[in-house]
Amino acid sequence: MEKKAVLEIKGYTKVYPGGKKAADNVNLTVESGDIYGFIGHNGAGKSTTIRAVVGVLDFTEGEILIDGKSVKKDPVACKEITAYIPDNPDLYENLTGIQYLDFVADVFRIGAKEREDAIRKYADMLEITDALGNLISSYSHGMKQKLAIISALIHDPKLIVMDEPFVGLDPKASFTLKQIMHDLCKEGVAIFFSTHVLEVAEKLCNKVAIIKQGRIIDAGDMETVIGNHSLEEVFLEVQDEES
């Protein structure tokens, strides 16, 4: 399969009011079929970068392109091919699970048959089908996370952006999500996600970027970045070196 840049972050810089830099000249490229891990300490700038990629946050300098389209200039076109799974999804608590999924499917203009098939497939895989008729307010954190995952996958996105996707998932759901990621990657979908679980990142990702205080301090193919070491050793080493 021919590799093609799906996400390009070029010189992305985010400065908060007051002058603090959340991200400083971040550059990275995620290609189709990549599972790209984004790791760093708490407050390093991972979530800010991710939120800028999915068009939620404004940024100060640079350019973010999804499938060649600018997030700033053409946000709707970018979001039509992107899926976002936040770390702590704020869903409409007073809707039922199926009402929420129908809302997302309507927004992405998915036909009745396709949405039914996609919902059934992923809800069965994540074992949440029985709870879809209940109000989201009655869901646990993990169930909300599963619902967010299904809603992100029903429109066949080209790019999936996830912020700490494994937090709150039970072991079986974590395993299922990893399988889904592998399957989608084989179909040419690009996946960009942040995580603190370095063992997972090392096993799952073919590329990785390490961010510290808003700057990328190492990035590239997993083998090149870690060499003969574990990702954990490399991560701790580069963090210490920089400080």
Added chain:
Amino acid sequence: MKSRSIVLLSTLLRSTSQWNIYKHCKDKRKKGRIIGNTVGYAILFLLIMAYCVFTCVGYGKLGLADSIPGTCALLVSALAFFFTLMKTNGYLFGFREYDMLMSLPFSPKTVAGCKFLYMYVKSLGWFLAVSLSMMIGYGIYAGPSVIAYPVWILLTFFLPIVPMLAAAFVGFLIAKVSAGFRKTNIVQTVLIFVFILLMFASRFLIEDVVRNQKVDQMVSKMSGAMDHATHAYPPAQWFADGVSVLRLSDVLLLVGLSILLFEVMFLLVGRSYRKINSGLLTHGGSKKFNMNERRKRPVVQTIAAKEWRRMTGSATYMTNALFGELLVLILGGASLFVDLDAVLKKILHDAPVTKEMLIPAIPFIVYFFIGMVATTAITPSIEGKQYWIVQSLPIPKKTLYQGKMLFNMYLTVPCTVFSTICLCISARASVLTTVLSVLLGIFLCAFSTCAGCASGIKHMRLDWENEIEVVKQSAAVSLYLLPNMFATMILTVLVVVIGMKVDVVFVLLGMMLVEILLAVVFYRKAMKLAQRTI
């Protein structure tokens, strides 16, 4: 295929629909609460409608039926403006599900426009209640042609749009300015306060202009004022002319302007929507923190300090909670520099009331503002999803609510004391009267704190989507506020009347006893309710 705007608007409405919760909820207690709230709202609607019909009857009996359409237009417009102004921050900007919505393929204009339309649809019931009941009153006394009724109904749907857009625009400017600061909440609160105070000031200026027309009778003065205001606000004039003389051009002007302004407004808001929300929802933490010597505090004070931080963390909460205190501080400070007798003459339209007569009412005048909001009615519900934090604390529930009460006392007592002393000095009250007035003011604060707490715990609701639902629209706040406000107004008049016959010291002592008794009753009730909470 439905348009994305319709999908979003219908989902926003469904996501807060009580009917949807009732249909899918399995908790019988929650279902019961929904039915109770619906009945309560229905009663409130009926009361408002009855009030409007009787107002029209008054107009009709005095031969002023022609002023009803203009009055209706102004009333609906004023309600629409103020409802929206207080809600813009929280509904239009800085709302909880911002990330989820903005990551979906909606343009910023669609999100902002749908959020506005959501506010509009949610408030429409109130506007229709006012307008349609006034239409009935107008129909009885003015006997308009049959076509006037559908025109009235049609225009009611458009009438709130312009004032709502104006309020949203003010909210947009405030959000835009404050998004550029690190302390966005503080800046937003200050700007909202400044704007509201400017509105108050301009209201008095307008009233002065109107009064200079020298209309003799009080009722015709009111009607005259309304007519002047109607002329000053074109959409109200278009509504009035549209329904009374059935002028098509006025109907088209109101409808056309509403649609045009909506389009222009959201084209403008859409352009900087992401930037504003980015500023409001993200903050850069300070780079260096120096660990100073820490202080140990009693648990009750710690809870009170927590409540302070919760309040200052939200512009919506802060604006509502501190507005009364701000007005009272201004009132107290200003009273030292103005002649109270002259002010009374102006406010009471030359009625024979002197500052000496008002001395026993000073604590109630101050309390009218202070008691408008009791944070204790808000604090139990505002915990929301973070309720687990206080639930898991190793402290009795009584202590938790005592802390919340202490916070309200910290907010209200200093302002009450300051303002009461200032007003007493200005009214030349004796030292004994001043001391008793201050004490009565403190007991009123205690009563407000305890009554608010009882209402807050009894009607605690943690599953809210937006904190405005707790701060402004909750049953806990309404059931505290309305009886308290009317009781304060009645007591203010009552003490003035009694004070003319009985020595002011005895009046104040008597009122102090009543307030102490009420505070104790509500304190015990609040503590009893606190023990029942989970």
